Amino acid sequence: MAHTPAARIAVNGTYHDYNGDPRRSLLDFLRLELGMTGTKKGCDHGQCGACTVHVNGRRVNSCLSLAVMHDGDEITTIEGIGMPDKLSALQKAFVEHDGYQCGYCTPGQICSAAAMIEELKADWPSALTEGVASNPVPSDDELRERMSGNLCRCGAYDNIIAAIKDAMGKEVAS
Amino acid sequence: MKAFDYARAADLPDAVGSDAKLIAGGTNLLDLMKLEVETPDALLDINRIGLDLIEPEGDGLRVGALVTNSDCAADARVRKDWPLLSKAILAGASPQLRNKATTGGNLCQRTRCGYFMDNQSPCNKREPGTGCAAQGGFNRIHAILGTSDACIATYPGDMAVALSALDAQVVIAGRSDSRTVRVRDFHVLPGDAPQHENVLQPGEVITGVTLPAPVEGVQIYRKVRDRASYAFALMSVAAVIRMDQGRIAHAQLAFGSLAHKPWHDPRIEELLKGETPTPALFDKAADLLLEDAKGYGANDFKIPLARRTLAAVLAEATGV
Structure with missing residues (x-):
């Protein structure tokens, strides 16, 4: 396999480096690599919207995007919108x-x-x-x-x- | 999902001539990769090569291949002078998908035929030579025009139907030079090789779409579907109609989800031109559209549906 370029991804203002399998969706990266389970996996095919996050301020289905494609992007998840002690x-x-x-x-x-x-x-x-x-x-x-x-x-x-x-x-x- | 090599293109020359599968928004490609209908060995990410601007070109507009559907639909120039395009885009998918989906990628989206997507039924498009399970199967969403024994799938999109009605051009970069192809000629009928859906050659890259000078007239995109929002069309009509002193002075029409490509029949536009709009005229237009229509059982309803939808759009556009 060819060398996969790394991705540096800002999630709720904190930078994370991803060097893993390019098959990893942004959704699975958030949930499985970062343990941020607020973002949900519903259909995993872009049909239900449960996995919606913001990428550079725009809402997208995180299931239909590869983590490795988000080098330099700023992601906001539900945890970044508000936590129980400080709800939006x-x-x-x-x-x-x-x-x-x-x-x-x-x-x-x-x-x-x-x-x-x-x-x-x-x-x-x-x-x-x-x-x-x-x-x-x-x-x-x-x-x-x-x-x-x-x-x-x-x-x-x-x-x-x-x-x-x-x-x-x-x-x-x- | 099958394993693949991933690389990022730095610029257009990186992408042109590449053997890798190009990925932009990925909303359709990644879905099909999860289903293993698409199994590329290598993906080339073209999101960072530019081509993301909408710029004037002559009296028209050039929409870069990587302009998102959201940005294209929200563009003030598009909304003012080519509202048909904005309306068609907004009739499709969801806001989240339109934020990712691109102009070039939308043109290249695959059919939503369930037998193509299930990755196990006979399907000449997915696996040439295996047959077509849709014929004799559940074919409610399938084509009634331009079908072949090999395939009755539709091109499912909305954007390209508007582009066909507007007579836009696809700009394509190749290894040696670039070329333009009318949207009306970009997608192809299935014939005996339904695995080919458009005229792109290996190594070619769509760089943008050019809209011709604005056409005066009423612009309507009518989409008939099972849900009021976020569903593919059972059929759609894209229309630009200009009236002059009670007669139809000019008509541009294209039809979605009736065929393997956005359907354009210049005979209908010729028939309407110069005529006083009446229900009888609309019926004649539908006769031409549906002259060779063929139902496959569950999609038989599309024939009267197309007739009525065309009549409704023409009535709305002409004030009859």
Whole structure:
């Protein structure tokens, strides 16, 4: 086998070097090499969104990416968004609104929602709208479309949307 | 996943002529590698070779091969002058996938035929000469146009359907020089060699897509699918229609998920041109589109579905 180039990956602000098998997904790197098990493995095929993390600020499916491809990238996981002693506004809103049942999809939902809020601020369009700059707290349908990459098999969607709207509303008000 | 060598390309010359499988966003390739449908010996990571800008080119726009689907769909110029492209991209996949998926990679995505992906059924695309389990099998998502005895798989994407309607070009770098191919000619019909899905030759690299000068008119991307979001098309219509004094002055149309490639039939555009829009005219357009359509059982419904969806899009675009 040819020599695999190393990858230096910043995860929640701390650098880690990866020199291992290039088959290692970013998801497995986070969970198995770093022991950061907040990021979940659902389908492992990019269909459920449970493994959502931020790469350089953008939400991606960490299961469909190789760790070795992330040399120089900054990764943010749910542990970087907030820990039990210091929850983010979104995390608090999910607790308050019961935005889950089993909780397995929740880290991915929250990572996805946090990036979605930034996409809305940047006026990214969706399949439903050309842009949302004029509407700081979009409609439920708009949020559902933009969160459609995250499945919840318990079906907690109503409460997930309520939590996201609550967190967004508080951000706008503050 | 089978073991492979991994290397990073520093620039385009590193990638051109390489025997390795190129990886960019990887959203489709890694999925297929996990299923061992794709088993490359070597991967060449091309994410750091540039080609990630959207720049003016003549009266049009050049979208670099490594521009993500998200960035392309959000680009102010694309949204203003080629909204069809933005709409088609946003109709596909999920935000997370669009953040990784690239313009070049999207063009090269493989079919979602379940028999191709299960890695055990007879499949001439995956393993030439083994047969086609989709014919006589569960073929609800399969093609009704341009099929062959060897393969009835579809090209599943949305972006390329818009690019076909817009008559965009694929820019390809080769060992000796570069060439451009119309998107309409980039993908090929299955014939007796369905393992070939496009005209890329070994060692060639897609460097970008060029959009021609903006076309005036209503731009519509209508996608019919089983879920309202995050599902592949059962069929889609990409349309650019310009009206002038109650008549159709100009029409560009392409159809998704009906064939092994985005389907473009210039006869339909010619038929519509200069005509007063009526349901009867739309029906004639559908007659042309579906002249040689062939259902395989579970996908028979796509024939009336295509007729109705085309009529709906034309009615919306012309105000009938």
